[in-house]
Amino acid sequence: MDRSWMKKPRHTQEYVDGVNDFLKFACENCDTDSPICCPCRKCGLRKMFMPNMVYDHLISYGISQGYTIWHAHEERIGEASYHATDAQNNNEQINEGSGGMTTMLHDVFPMFDPQIVEGGLEIGVDAGEAGVQNENRQGSSERVNKFYNMLKDADDSLYEGCTKHTKFSAIVRLWNMKCLGGLSNSIFTELLEFVNELLPPGASFPKNTYEAKKYMNELGLGYEKILVCPNGCMLFWKDNKNLETCMVCGASKWKQKESIDDRSRKGKRSPAKILRWFPLKTRLQRLFMSSKTSSQMKWHAIGCSNDGVLRHPADGMAWKTFNSQHDDFASEPRNVRLGLSTDGLNPFGNMSISYNTWPVMLVPYNLPPWICMKRSSFMLSLIISGPSSPSMNINVYLEPLISELKELWEVGAPTYDVCSKEIFTMRAVLMWTINDFPAYGDLSRWSTKGRLACPCYMGNT
Incomplete structure (x- = not known):
């Protein structure tokens, strides 16, 4: 269906005809006696009315420019086609930065999608929050309000008269530049201050890195700090969280160099060592909740060619042997296969500094080979801080990840699949580790030095 009418002035006949075609499409995919989501600029899919009221809103306020795929009105990804002139295509590219944000928010928070709520589906706590009824969609739930506020920011212009960006799209774009470019917090604060000077007085925009980070944290996928001996x-974690000293060596979990006066001036003590843990379960669930990646997560089962050529780990003997030994796991193609990689590095590429940080990365191998090995597909799981290598004690730092992997293997996690529009129990398995020989010795607790250094041949090397 042609979407070019969405960019026409509201008083033109082409726009009015487009609104009628849209309402006809929406009514064909739902009960004509029930209300439908209103995609006008004012409502932004947050309210539901009868079709005649939606028509009045679309004529009075206009349709949200970012709503190019009518997912809230039963349109599947791939069914929408946009026919326009070259000039209109250029305008679509200009608005792509802000236009895709509404769809992204619905991918991030599928529990608020009207299709899911009306269908009676309920996502568990791990996949999001429980489904909410239509009459309670504007309740006092804090997360619901945050979602609606971000949806409003994704639809409203950055300032009056701006047609290229919304507040949400501008913050996301700048934050993405900070992460990819490695900008420090102080430089990013100066950049935001300069942007605020360029904006008109009525524009609402973060003034420093703290405000921008607080805004982006609402999208989820944060990390947890765990104190370490x-x-x-x-780890001072779970039942041992409130301990003050290590049960093994008796060392305090706080830095000892600070005096009492320094401690009282700062108001809190500084931990001696911190492990940063990025929970895996929510990140794997996000792969199925996103319309961009959900269909790709079954590539290894439905898209891989079985012609004897090794293009992907799914063609290898390890993968096939695992499938033959675990039929129940292999029967669900959405179950996730993971690889783990870790090694030590010197921060900022400065080899003269005696400091060693160990990031632990995970790779989901369900994806096709041209996607799974991209940087955007890697999942950071742990950051083990220095100053030295964890060596054989790496199993202590891996405890949160191993606990999560065990739960995903034995129990699984309820996950919403945006392609099939259903909840399924997602399970995961760690297929292998990728590392050099010294790191292999740490992960396997096998001595890679001396006469028995080779773990395969041992004494017969």
């Missing part, structure tokens, strides 16, 4: 003996 300075000698790497144990």
Whole structure:
């Protein structure tokens, strides 16, 4: 269906005809006696009315420019086609930065999608929040309000008269530049201050890095800080969270160099060592909740060619042997296969500094080979801070990840699949690790030095 009418002035006959075609499409895919989501600029899919009221809103306020795929009115990804002139295509590219944000928000928060709510589906706590009824969609739930506020920011212009960006799209674009360019917090704050000077007085925009980070945190996928024994003996986590000293070596979890006066001036003590943990479950669920990646997560089962050529780990013997040994796991193509990679590095590429940080990365191998090995597909799971290598104590730092992997293997996690529009129990397995020989020794607790250095041949090397 032609979408070019969406960019026409509201008083033109072409726009009015487009509105009628849209309402006809929406009514054909739902009960004509029930209300439908209103995609006008004022409502932004947040309210539901009868078709005649939606018509009045679309004529009075105009349709949201970002709503190019009518997912809230039963249109599947891939069914929409946009026919326009070259000039209109150029305008679409200009508005792409802000136009795709509404769709992205519905991918991030599928539990608020009207299709899911009306269909009676309920996502567990791990996949999001429980489904909410239509009459309670504007309740006092804090997360619901945050979602609606971000949806409003994704639809409203950055300032009056701006047609290229919304507040949400501008913050996301700048934050993406900060992450990809490695900008420090102080430089990013100066950049935001300069942007605020360029904007008109009525524009609402973050003034520093703290405000921007607080805004972006509402999208989820954050990390948790876990205090660690300075000698790497144990984690102050779960039942041991409130302990003050290590149960193995007796070391305090706080820095000891600060005086009492410094401590009282700062108001809190500084931890001796911190492990940063990025929970895996929510990140895997996001792959199925996003319309961009959900269909790709079954490529290994439905898109891989079985012609004897090794193009993907799914063509290898390890993968096929695992499938033959675990039929229940292999029967669900959406179950996730993971690879783990870790190694030490010197931060900022400065080899003269005696400091060693160990990032632990995970790779989802369900994706096709041209996607799974891209940087955007890698999942950072742990950051083990220095100053030295964790060595054989790396198993202590891996405890949160191993606990999560065990749960995903034995129990699974309820996950919403945006392609099939259903909840399924997602399970995951760690297929292999990728590392050099010294890191292999740490992960396997096998001595890679001396006469028995080779783990395969041992004494017969």
